[in-house]
Amino acid sequence: MPDMPPFLLERYFARYEFQARFLLSASDCESLTQREVLDLASPEALGLWENLALGYTESAGHPRLREAVAGLYRTIQPEDVLVAAPEEAILLAMLALLSPGDEVVVLEPAYQSLHEIARWIGCRVHAWRLAPESGGWALDLDGLKSLLSKKPRLLVVNFPNNPTGYLPARGEFAAILQMAERSGVTVFSDEMYRGLEYSPDQQLPAACDRIENCLSLSGMSKAYSLPGLRIGWLATRSRALxxxxxxxxxxxTICSSAPSEILSIAALGAGEQILARNQRIIQDNLEAASACFARRADLFTWYPPRAGSVAFPAWNGAEDVGAFCQRMVAEQGVMVVPGSLFDGGDGHFRIGLGRRNFREALARFESALPK
Ligand SMILES: Cc1ncc(COP(=O)(O)O)c(C=O)c1O
Known part of the structure; x- marks a missing residue:
C-alpha cells in the first residue's frame, strides 16, 4: 500500500487548535459540557448513565442509541444503523465499497477524507466542482450527468457542504439522487451538518430515506455540538453493505465508547433543543460576518452560506491567502483555515459560525486587516 497522504486540515488544527486564542474557522458548534448533557437527559437516559458498566459494547452500537438514531429518519430501522466515529465511518465505508481502479465522483471542495481515501485505495477520483458565482455557489447538474456516464462505483456528496455552506434546493437534491439511481452508482451522502438549516423548509431528506443504494453519514460532532464523544453513524437500507x-x-475500534454512547442517547433525546440552540448561535454570528465582509468588500468576496456552520469567503488582498492566514494566527492569535486545505478551494478561506466567541474573534480579525 502507498503511504496515506497527510490530512492537511487535521494537521493544521493539530498545530493551532489548542494554541491559538481564537478559532475563527472551527466547523463544529459551541461544545456542550457533560453537565449540560446530563441536565437534558431523560430519566431513562440518566438511569443508563448511572448504572453504566464500562465493558465492551455491541459492535453495531448500543441498541437504544440505534433506536434513537433510527428515529431521526423516515424509513430506517435500528438494524439499518451502524455506530462508529464519523471519520472511522468514512474510512470503513470506503474500504468496504472501493477497489483499485474504481472510478469515484466527489463533490468538491470537500473535507479531505471524502476524496483522499479513495485515491489512496487506487481509485480514479473525479471532482464534481461547486462553482463560485455571484451571491453564492452553483451546482452543475449537466457536469454530474457526464461524470456519471463513466459508470463510477461511488458518488460522494456533502450537504450542507463543508467548507462552502452550500445546500441545494430540494428539487436539485432529488434530481441528483434520481440521476444516481438511474446510473446504478452507490451514493455516500455526508450529512454531518444536517439539522443546521437556517429555516426548517430548507432541510433536505436524508439520502438513505430516498434511495436504497446509498449510505447516509451523520453524527454528534457538528449539528449536536459534541465532537468529543466521537460518535457518528451510517444509515442505509442496504443491510448487506x-x-x-x-x-x-x-x-x-470493535465497538464504540460506552460512556459516549449513553451521552449520545441523552443528547439525541433533547436533539431539537440542541439544534435550536446551535441555529441561534449561527444566525447571530452570520449577521456579524455578513456585516464585516460588506464593510471590507475591498478585500473579500462574501459567499453567504445557505446552511450549516461554515462559510467560504474569498480573499482578494495583495498577499497569498496562505500567508494571510499564517499572519492572522501568528500575529493576532486568530486561527483561519486557508482554502488550499480543501481540494479546489484556492483563494478562499473557511470561517466557522458555531462558536460563542465568534464576534470577539471577528473583531480581532477585522482590526488586523490592511487599512
Ligand atoms: C463533512 C465532514 N464529514 C465528516 C467529518 C468528520 O467528523 P469527525 O471529526 O467528528 O470524525 C467532518 C469533520 O470536520 C466533516 O466536516
Missing amino acids: LEKIRALKDYT
Whole structure:
C-alpha cells in the first residue's frame, strides 16, 4: 500500500487548535459540557448513565442509541444503523465499497477524507466542482450527468457542504439522487451538518430515506455540538453493505465508547433543543460576518452560506491567502483555515459560525486587516 497522504486540515488544527486564542474557522458548534448533557437527559437516559458498566459494547452500537438514531429518519430501522466515529465511518465505508481502479465522483471542495481515501485505495477520483458565482455557489447538474456516464462505483456528496455552506434546493437534491439511481452508482451522502438549516423548509431528506443504494453519514460532532464523544453513524437500507462495513469495524475500534454512547442517547433525546440552540448561535454570528465582509468588500468576496456552520469567503488582498492566514494566527492569535486545505478551494478561506466567541474573534480579525 502507498503511504496515506497527510490530512492537511487535521494537521493544521493539530498545530493551532489548542494554541491559538481564537478559532475563527472551527466547523463544529459551541461544545456542550457533560453537565449540560446530563441536565437534558431523560430519566431513562440518566438511569443508563448511572448504572453504566464500562465493558465492551455491541459492535453495531448500543441498541437504544440505534433506536434513537433510527428515529431521526423516515424509513430506517435500528438494524439499518451502524455506530462508529464519523471519520472511522468514512474510512470503513470506503474500504468496504472501493477497489483499485474504481472510478469515484466527489463533490468538491470537500473535507479531505471524502476524496483522499479513495485515491489512496487506487481509485480514479473525479471532482464534481461547486462553482463560485455571484451571491453564492452553483451546482452543475449537466457536469454530474457526464461524470456519471463513466459508470463510477461511488458518488460522494456533502450537504450542507463543508467548507462552502452550500445546500441545494430540494428539487436539485432529488434530481441528483434520481440521476444516481438511474446510473446504478452507490451514493455516500455526508450529512454531518444536517439539522443546521437556517429555516426548517430548507432541510433536505436524508439520502438513505430516498434511495436504497446509498449510505447516509451523520453524527454528534457538528449539528449536536459534541465532537468529543466521537460518535457518528451510517444509515442505509442496504443491510448487506452495512454488515460488510461492520465486519471491518472489528479491525478498528470493535465497538464504540460506552460512556459516549449513553451521552449520545441523552443528547439525541433533547436533539431539537440542541439544534435550536446551535441555529441561534449561527444566525447571530452570520449577521456579524455578513456585516464585516460588506464593510471590507475591498478585500473579500462574501459567499453567504445557505446552511450549516461554515462559510467560504474569498480573499482578494495583495498577499497569498496562505500567508494571510499564517499572519492572522501568528500575529493576532486568530486561527483561519486557508482554502488550499480543501481540494479546489484556492483563494478562499473557511470561517466557522458555531462558536460563542465568534464576534470577539471577528473583531480581532477585522482590526488586523490592511487599512
Ligand atoms: C463533512 C465532514 N464529514 C465528516 C467529518 C468528520 O467528523 P469527525 O471529526 O467528528 O470524525 C467532518 C469533520 O470536520 C466533516 O466536516
